[in-house]
Amino acid sequence: MATAATGGGEAGVSIERIFGRAFGTIRANPLATLGIAFLFSAVPSVALNYFVQSRQMQLLARVGLWGVIALSLATVVISVVISAITQGALVRATVAHSDGRESTLAESAGAGLAVIVPLFLTGLLTAFGVGLATLLLIVPGVMLYCAWCVAGPAVVVERLWPIAAVERSRELTRGARWKIFGLLLILMVGYWILSAVVGVVTLQTSGGIRNMAAMNRSGGFPLTVLVLGGIVQTIVACVWGVVISALYVELRNWKDGPQSATLAEVFA
16 A cells, blocks of 8 residues: 655654654653543443443343343443543543643543534444444454544544544545554554453452352452453553544644644644
């Protein structure tokens, strides 16, 4: 694929530069980035998972299979809302850092909440499209996600609605999707390693697989499981959200040239 910019921006997309911008944002503003991930992703996600897993057998007995299916769909919708708010807030923090400024937790959260409706609808659209493509064949789903992955940041920065945001993402990612695939693969490998380590620690602190299975059947979860789950969710949500935001900044600079002044005006 071509790597030359079409709009006079940077010479090419750099994974190293994306990670540098992303981790630079977290390092410079840990309170806002990690705080957003904790408040808007870890807390609601852990609470939701705890409720569903600890009550699934009782719910199945009370409301039946269709009720459980409806609850599962509601869980998906709630998860999209959580992801949308988190992504929107982390876009604000990343863009501010790219402009040489720092965004407070309140300012970043406000930026995400200000466009929550288009962010939510965009999240539903991309989740449905990628999910459908994945059901048809795994490769189309992965490549479609590579094409649509910066639709969320486009909503926040450019104030676009779902269809326009998806088209903007396709435009920005065109010519760089193999690099984006590599970037996402690095993130997934990191997530698998973190999950494996946490899984081993969880088993050790819970007394092994049999004790874990017994606690799941009884609907109980040890405090260490909840705490570790919250820590993992905070780290994953923060890193993923900031890296995707940094990817958007990188792609926009590549295609359109540096946009610091324009981006600053959006959040003024």
